[in-house]
Amino acid sequence: MATRVTLARVLARRCASKTPARDSRPRARAVVVRASASAADEVYRAMSSNQEVAVVAVVGTSLVRDAATRHRTAPTATAALGRSLMCSLLLGTFKGEDETTQLTFKGDGPLGQIIATSTHDGRVKGLVSNPNADPPLRKDGKLNVGGAVGSGVLTVSRAHPSMKTPFTGTVELASGEIAEDVAKYLLESEQVGSAIAVGVSIDRECEVIAAGGFMVQILPFASDETISALEKTIASLPSSTDLVQDGLSAQEIAQRVLGELEEKKELVTRITPEYGPCDPVELRERMLRAVASLGKAEVDRIIAEDGKIEIKCEFCQEKAVLMEEDLRNAQSEVETK
DSSP, rough: OOHHHHHHHHHHHHHHHTTTOOSOSOOOOOOOOOOOOSOOOOOEEBBBSSSSEEEEEEEEEEHHHHHHHHTOOHHHHHHHHHHHHHHHHHHTTTSSOOOEEEEEEEESSSEEEEEEEEEESEEEEEEEEETTTOOOOTTTSSHHHHHOOSEEEEEEEEEOOSSSSSSEEEESSSSSHHHHHHHHHHHHOOOOOEEEEEEEEEOOOOOOOEEEEEEEEEEOOOOOOHHHHHHHHHHHHHOOHHHHHOOOEEEEHHHHHGGGGBBBBBGOOEHHHHHHOHHHHHHOOOOHHHHTTTHHHHHHHHHHHHHEEEEEEETTEEEEEEEEEHHHHHHHHHOOO
């Protein structure tokens, strides 16, 4: 077992080394929405023909572009948020129905906190505390995501309506480069040997031109021959963003990762992911609760001065306007409890 853990760590390091965003820092600060040459967004899951390895691959170029546009993120913040969203999809998609998975990176870098949450059916959303974070480039000319995140902890929470409390695990950040941190969490907290590669490629106009990645999970009974084959295949792969920019679909990425192992056709699942959106009813109820928590005096002041209040969701950046009747109703609900 010790040998397999070591090999899993080697695979994780090799994958992590392929994740940095490309090119020097773009000059523009707003994301320009243009047509992408990459394949359509998709999350694809397959099992190897010998059923010893599971692979989940994702293409999320449009999704990450949407997130960057909503949050108006600087290049490095875009890369960090995009990688986190991809990892959240890799971990959270295809789980039990109504289960949600949340990744929270708390580092001491200029980005502050990153949150990415996904559902079993591929809906994902996230945020960064400082969307303007954009530290100097690394020595190799790549965006310094690790420096932007800094040192700290990663917390992963899995929640389901049937659970009294979410299952939560926390590990120290390995590098702040996102993928390596998630692989470390899976190994130390969930005892799952895995390799993860995610990337976001940004051009000089600050446009997200490719986003995607993959996760390989080695099942406990996997043979040394299977692990060796994976190590050889992954070492020969280009970066995850290069795979996406070459036009490969999520299915084709999964097939490239499996290599000679091939996939078992009967055990394939695919989902089209999307960013958000927040459910309008749930969003409105959440905002009413937030307003009610302000207290009677503050609600009365808002009603007297404006007669309404506008609130923006920090995840989807959607706005809701609450009128005087809404504010009064929210106030009444708190008073009757």
